[in-house]
Amino acid sequence: MPISRSGFDVTxxxxxxxxxxxxxxxxxxxxxxxxxxxxxxxxxVFLDNKQDGVYxxxxxxxxxxxxxxxxxxxxxWPSFFRPFDPDHVKEITDRTHGMARVEIRCARCDAHLGHxxxxxxxxxxxxxxxxxxxxAFVAKGEPLPLRS
Ligand SMILES: [Zn+2]
Numbered sequence: 001m002p003i004s005r006s007g008f009d010v011t012x013x014x015x016x017x018x019x020x021x022x023x024x025x026x027x028x029x030x031x032x033x034x035x036x037x038x039x040x041x042x043x044x045v046f047l048d049n050k051q052d053g054v055y056x057x058x059x060x061x062x063x064x065x066x067x068x069x070x071x072x073x074x075x076x077w078p079s080f081f082r083p084f085d086p087d088h089v090k091e092i093t094d095r096t097h098g099m100a101r102v103e104i105r106c107a108r109c110d111a112h113l114g115h116x117x118x119x120x121x122x123x124x125x126x127x128x129x130x131x132x133x134x135x136a137f138v139a140k141g142e143p144l145p146l147r148s
Contacts, residue, residue: 004087004107006063008146013060013109021059021109032133033059036094036103036112041076044132052140054084058133060109061145062088065128065135071121073129080128081120089128091116104128 001011013021022034031037046055055065055078065080073079083089087107094103094115104113113134120127138144 004085006085006087008062008085008088010062010087010108012107018059018109029058029133032131033111037131038114039077039131039133043076044078044130046078046130046132046135046137047076049078049137051137053142054138054140054144055080055130055135056138056144057106057109057111057113058136059111060106061136062106062108063138063144064088064106064113065130067140073120073127075129077114078130078132078135079120080130081122081126082124083128089113 001009004010022030032039052067054063056063063084066084069080069082071079071081090105090107092103092105094101102116104116105111106113111134114128114130117127117129118125
């Protein structure tokens with residue numbers, strides 16, 4: 001099975017399993033996570049979260065971003081300058097809305113996360129712009145609840 005650089009199983013989940021994991025989602029969660037929606041800015045629960053820990057995929061719990069890479073972008077969405085592991089975040093060119101943007105999805109379950117832009121801070125210059133709704137948070141010291 002495919003293992004990421006940081007040691008997690010990144011075998012893509014089958015669509016029946018994805019539907020099962022998403023079965024308790026609200027309509028807004030389904031819209032954003034499964035249908036590439038965008039939550040309204042300044043509304044997400046993680047925008048002002050300053051705790052140390054790891055942000056995981058809301059759907060499959062794969063670790064996606066660490067609090068140490070979070071920065072205040074002023075956009076109204078939680079922003080990170082690098083992923084937890086580049087093998088955990090898949091980039092897809094998105095040509096909807098009349099512009100070319102790079103969409104980011106969970107590499108394991110295909111959950112829509114947000115977009116990545118090249119106007120972020122050092123050291124990477126990247127700005128991963130996330131929907132809070134696509135994430136869950138695991139505080140430092142807590143076990144990572146990986147679901148497969
Ligand atoms: Zn996932």
